[in-house]
Structures are given as C-alpha cells and as structure tokens.
Amino acid sequence: MLEIIRTIPIEHYVIYSSILFAIGVFGVLVRRNAIVVLMCIELMLNAVNLLLAAFSTYLSDAQGQIMVFFIMVVAAAEAAVGLGILVMIYRNTKSTDIHLLDNLRN
Amino acid sequence: MTALLILFFTALVTLFAGLSKSKTALQPIVLTGCALAIGSLAFDLYDYQGSLQRWADLSNMLRFDSFSLSFGLVAVISSFLIIALSGYAFRDLNQSLGDNYGLILFSLCGALCMLSFTNIVMLFLGIEILSIPLYVLAGSRRSQPKGNEAALKYFLMGAFATGILLFGITLVYGNTASFDLASISRSIENGVSSPIMLHVGIALIMIGLSFKVSAAPFHFWAPDVYTGSPSLVTSFMATVVKTAGFAAFFRLFSTAFASVESTWSFPLAIIAALTMTLANTTALFQSNFKRLMAYSSVAHAGYLLLAILAIDNAGAGNALMFYLLTYSIATICAFGVFILVSGQKRDNSIEAFNGLGKTNPFLAAVVSVSLLSLAGIPPLAGFFGKYFLFTVVFEKYPWLVTLAVINSAISIYYYFKIIAAAYFTKAETELENEKVVVSTGVRWAAIIGLVLMIMLTIMPGSVYTLM
Numbered sequence: 001m002l003e004i005i006r007t008i009p010i011e012h013y014v015i016y017s018s019i020l021f022a023i024g025v026f027g028v029l030v031r032r033n034a035i036v037v038l039m040c041i042e043l044m045l046n047a048v049n050l051l052l053a054a055f056s057t058y059l060s061d062a063q064g065q066i067m068v069f070f071i072m073v074v075a076a077a078e079a080a081v082g083l084g085i086l087v088m089i090y091r092n093t094k095s096t097d098i099h100l101l102d103n104l105r106n
Numbered sequence: 107m108t109a110l111l112i113l114f115f116t117a118l119v120t121l122f123a124g125l126s127k128s129k130t131a132l133q134p135i136v137l138t139g140c141a142l143a144i145g146s147l148a149f150d151l152y153d154y155q156g157s158l159q160r161w162a163d164l165s166n167m168l169r170f171d172s173f174s175l176s177f178g179l180v181a182v183i184s185s186f187l188i189i190a191l192s193g194y195a196f197r198d199l200n201q202s203l204g205d206n207y208g209l210i211l212f213s214l215c216g217a218l219c220m221l222s223f224t225n226i227v228m229l230f231l232g233i234e235i236l237s238i239p240l241y242v243l244a245g246s247r248r249s250q251p252k253g254n255e256a257a258l259k260y261f262l263m264g265a266f267a268t269g270i271l272l273f274g275i276t277l278v279y280g281n282t283a284s285f286d287l288a289s290i291s292r293s294i295e296n297g298v299s300s301p302i303m304l305h306v307g308i309a310l311i312m313i314g315l316s317f318k319v320s321a322a323p324f325h326f327w328a329p330d331v332y333t334g335s336p337s338l339v340t341s342f343m344a345t346v347v348k349t350a351g352f353a354a355f356f357r358l359f360s361t362a363f364a365s366v367e368s369t370w371s372f373p374l375a376i377i378a379a380l381t382m383t384l385a386n387t388t389a390l391f392q393s394n395f396k397r398l399m400a401y402s403s404v405a406h407a408g409y410l411l412l413a414i415l416a417i418d419n420a421g422a423g424n425a426l427m428f429y430l431l432t433y434s435i436a437t438i439c440a441f442g443v444f445i446l447v448s449g450q451k452r453d454n455s456i457e458a459f460n461g462l463g464k465t466n467p468f469l470a471a472v473v474s475v476s477l478l479s480l481a482g483i484p485p486l487a488g489f490f491g492k493y494f495l496f497t498v499v500f501e502k503y504p505w506l507v508t509l510a511v512i513n514s515a516i517s518i519y520y521y522f523k524i525i526a527a528a529y530f531t532k533a534e535t536e537l538e539n540e541k542v543v544v545s546t547g548v549r550w551a552a553i554i555g556l557v558l559m560i561m562l563t564i565m566p567g568s569v570y571t572l573m
C-alpha cells in the first residue's frame with residue numbers, strides 16, 4: 001500500500017500545498033468580504049492539513065496525522081468565534097465589507 | 107502544572123458563579139484563584155526539582171522548569187493586578203461579568219501552556235487557547251462599533267498568523283519527522299534532507315510569531331486593536347499576551363533552532379531594528395493615550411527581541427524575564443490610572459491627565475513612576491531591565507544596542523508628554539478640575555504595583571537570578 005502511495009513523489013504534495021496556501025494568503029490580502037476572507041483562512045489551514053497528512057505517510061510517523069485532528073478542532077472553534085463576531089458586526093453596520101471598518105484610524 | 111489546574115478550575119467556578127444573581131462574589135473568587143496560582147508557582151520555583159519529578163509524565167508535552175515557572179509568575183502576577191483593577195473597569199457589565207472573568211482566566215491558561223511546551227503541538231494549542239478568548243474579549247462591548255472593529259481585525263490577523271505559523275511547523279516537521287523540540291534539534295544537527303525547506307519553515311514560524319508579539323512589519327494591527335478594545339483587555343494584551351509570546355519565541359528558538367542560528371539571527375536583528383525605530387517615531391505624533399501605549403508596546407517588543415538574538419548567552423532568559431516583569435507592572439499601573447481618569451472625564455486623549463498632579467497627587471505619582479520606568483530613567487526598575495537586556499546582546503550586535511539606546515532616548519519625549527500634562531498643564535474646564543474618585547480595588551492594585559516596582563528598583567539582582 002505504502003509503495004503505491006509513494007509512486008507520487010513528496011515534492012508534488014509540497015508544491016500543491018504551497019499553491020493552495022498561496023491562494024489562501026492572496027485571498028486574505030485582496031478580498032473585501034469578511035466571510036470570503038474567513039474561507040481563505042480555512043483554505044490556508046486545509047493546505048497545511050493536506051501537507052501534514054502527506055508528510056506523515058511518507059515518514060511513516062503518526063504524529064502528523066494527530067496534529068491534523070488538532071488543527072481541525074481549533075479551526076472549528078475559531079470559525080465559531082469568527083462567525084459570531086461577524087454576526088455582531090452585521091447587526092451594527094448591515095455590511096460585511098472589511099474596508100468599511102476603518103473608524104479606528106485617525 | 108498545579109497553577110494551570112488551579113486557574114482552569116477557578117475559571118469553571120467563575121463561569122457558573124456568573125449565573126447567579128449576585129455578582130459581588132465573582133472578583134474575590136478570581137483574585138483568590140490567581141493568588142493561589144502565584145503561591146503554587148512560587149513554591150514550585152523554590153523546589154523546582156521536585157516539581158519536575160512530580161509532573162515528569164507530562165515531559166513529552168509540557169515541562170515545568172525554572173524558565174516556565176518564572177515566566178508563569180510574571181504572567182499570573184500581571185493578571186492578578188489586572189483583575190484587581192477590573193472592579194472599576196467592568197462596573198457597567200452585569201449579565202456578562204462571569205463570562206468576562208472566565209475568558210480572562212482561560213486565556214491565562216493558554217499563556218501557561220505557551221510558557222512550558224516541549225512539543226510544538228502544545229505551542230500551537232497554547233497560542234489558540236490564549237487567542238480565542240481574547241477575540242471574544244476584544245469585542246465584549248457588543249454595541250460599540252469600535253470594539254466590533256477591533257475584534258474582527260484581531261480575529262482575522264490572529265487566524266492569518268496561525269495559518270502562517272502552521273505552514274512553517276509543517277515544513278519543519280517534514281524535515282525532522284518530529285514535533286518534539288529536543289528531537290527537532292537533534293535532527294537538524296545531524297543534517298536534514300532539504301535545508302531550503304527547513305529554512306523556509308523557520309522563516310514562516312518567525313513571521314507567525316512576529317505577528318503574535320506585534321513586531322514590525324507585522325505590527326500594523328496592534329494600534330487599531332489596542333485602541334478599539336476595552337481598556338482593561340488592552341492592558342491584558344499588552345502584558346500577559348506579550349509575556350507568553352516572547353517566552354514561547356525564546357523557548358522555541360533557543361531549544362529547537364539554536365544550531366541553525368546563523369540563518370535566522372540576522373533577519374531577526376533587522377526586524378528588531380525596524381520595530382523599535384518605526385514604533386518610537388510614530389508614537390511621537392499620537393494624542394490618544396491608548397494608541398500611544400500601543401506604539402509604546404510595539405517599541406518594547408523591539409527591545410525584547412534582542413534577548414532572542416542572544417540565546418547563546420546564559421543570561422538572556424533572565425534578562426527577558428526581568429524586562430517583561432518591569433514592563434508589565436509599569437504598563438498595568440499606567441493603564442489603571444488611565445481607566446479611572448478616562449472613565450470619569452470621558453476623554454481618551456492625553457488631555458484627560460491635565461491637572462492630575464493638583465487634584466489627585468497619588469494617581470499622578472503612580473502614572474509618573476510607571477512611565478519613567480517604561481522610559482528607562484536610571485534609578486527605576488525599567489532602567490535595570492534595559493541594562494540587563496542590552497548587556498547580554500552587546501557583544502554580538504553592538505550596532506543594534508546603539509540603535510536601541512537612541513530609541514529609548516526618543517521614547518522619553520512621548521512619555522514625558524503625559525507627565526507634563528499631569529503636572530504642568532493647568533486644568534481649564536470645570537470637568538478637568540474635578541477630583542477623580544479612586545475606587546478601593548484600583549487603589550490597592552496601584553499600591554501593590556508601586557511596591558513591586560520599588561522592590562525591583564532596590565534589589566534587581568535577586569529577581570534577576572530567580573530563574
């Protein structure tokens with residue numbers, strides 16, 4: 001089984017995850033809608049999860065896969081708090097555009 | 107570990123006690139929990155061999171050595187002072203008072219995990235346990251648009267930084283096949299398969315942690331978040347979060363990545379130089395007290411990075427701990443006075459301090475001593491903090507220390523602006539002439555803070571060698 005998995009070299013996973021991660025970073029920096037930004041952050045975390053699972057298989061070491069579970073749990077907790085904050089903001093401003101929120105700059 | 111358990115159970119008790127109608131018992135419960143945690147940390151520090159043996163089972167994940175115990179003391183003492191101030195700052199909260207205290211304590215539990223990790227999984231979990239309650243606390247005044255904005259900015263930046271940190275951790279894991287600090291260090295010394303991937307990983311971890319400790323050029327969120335959050339939460343962010351962040355930064359880089367120091371040392375020196383210079387020059391033009399303190403805390407982050415550059419020096423950890431202790435106590439005392447003054451004069455700018463020397467000599471004295479200590483004026487504790495920190499790194503980076511000294515000279519200007527407002531600016535309006543009513547909690551917190559600052563001034567050596 002391991003032999004079959006390893007027919008794809010690990011570099012491919014590294015490059016693929018890096019591209020996914022870069023798309024996520026780009027989205028966080030460019031998009032205006034807070035929900036889309038949140039989704040881009042999730043994309044970054046999923047790129048990490050994929051790479052961790054790949055490394056874990058190639059190194060035959062279970063720690064990486066355990067870490068994936070921790071990241072999933074934390075991402076869920078973070079999404080819950082983040083969506084809560086978004087709902088609070090939407091109630092006050094009727095918008096989820098992060099560029100409208102610049103009252104703190106003098 | 108005992109302290110961690112005490113704090114966790116106090117937080118649970120506080121959450122349930124918050125459900126009852128009478129809220130008067132909440133603050134004493136939290137203060138008792140913190141005091142017990144301080145006691146147990148101090149006891150463990152006194153007998154830390156015993157403490158190491160008692161919790162030896164955890165040593166794959168958490169290790170309570172003298173480093174984590176002394177930094178834990180700094181974090182818990184800061185939280186104790188902050189909670190002592192909270193009686194006045196949280197006076198308008200009723201329904202959510204228990205939640206607020208509970209979240210502060212949970213956040214503190216995360217800080218203790220960050221101080222004592224020996225496995226990167228615990229570092230990641232500690233950062234998240236610290237941050238997630240703080241996202242909620244930053245927006246705890248739901249009807250205030252500024253608080254909402256601060257909460258969203260803090261959340262997005264925090265989650266983004268976590269993503270970057272995790273990608274770095276993954277790349278390091280792919281090369282070293284372990285999350286354990288000691289085995290990572292061993293694998294790096296034995297040579298890794300792909301050094302480029304390892305170095306990119308270390309760089310990403312450095313960027314992620316720089317976001318968390320607000321070092322330039324990743325500090326842009328700090329002024330906005332510090333200004334928009336409730337003042338008490340700001341003081342928590344500026345002290346406890348910074349303590350935990352720097353201790354984790356130091357622990358990770360001094361144990362796991364010490365053998366490849368030559369690759370990350372110089373970029374970190376550039377980050378430190380940039381942080382202190384940018385923050386100090388921007389702080390000169392601020393008129394809002396919280397924004398000024400935000401830039402001041404970014405500037406102090408720049409000085410604190412010097413300790414991480416000097417990891418091969420045996421005194422670097424002690425210097426970091428001493429500096430964080432003096433910085434935290436001084437910042438909390440300044441914030442305590444500001445919370446009282448701004449609450450009663452409805453003014454967040456430096457002008458709120460006008461005429462304070464006449465109306466409230468005690469408050470004016472507290473704020474002057476703490477700001478002078480932050481500026482590093484010689485007889486005070488802050489001076490010794492800077493002295494210890496600058497000496498450990500001087501041999502390696504003389505130019506950086508010179509820059510740091512110039513920067514602390516610049517910082518005297520903006521700290522003096524506040525002291526000058528308190529003593530030399532005459533109060534003009536009637537509101538400014540009014541005496542500020544000092545609540546008992548704030549008075550005691552200020553007295554404890556002053557006593558600690560004087561102790562640190564009289565016997566810096568004995569605290570420095572505590573670790």
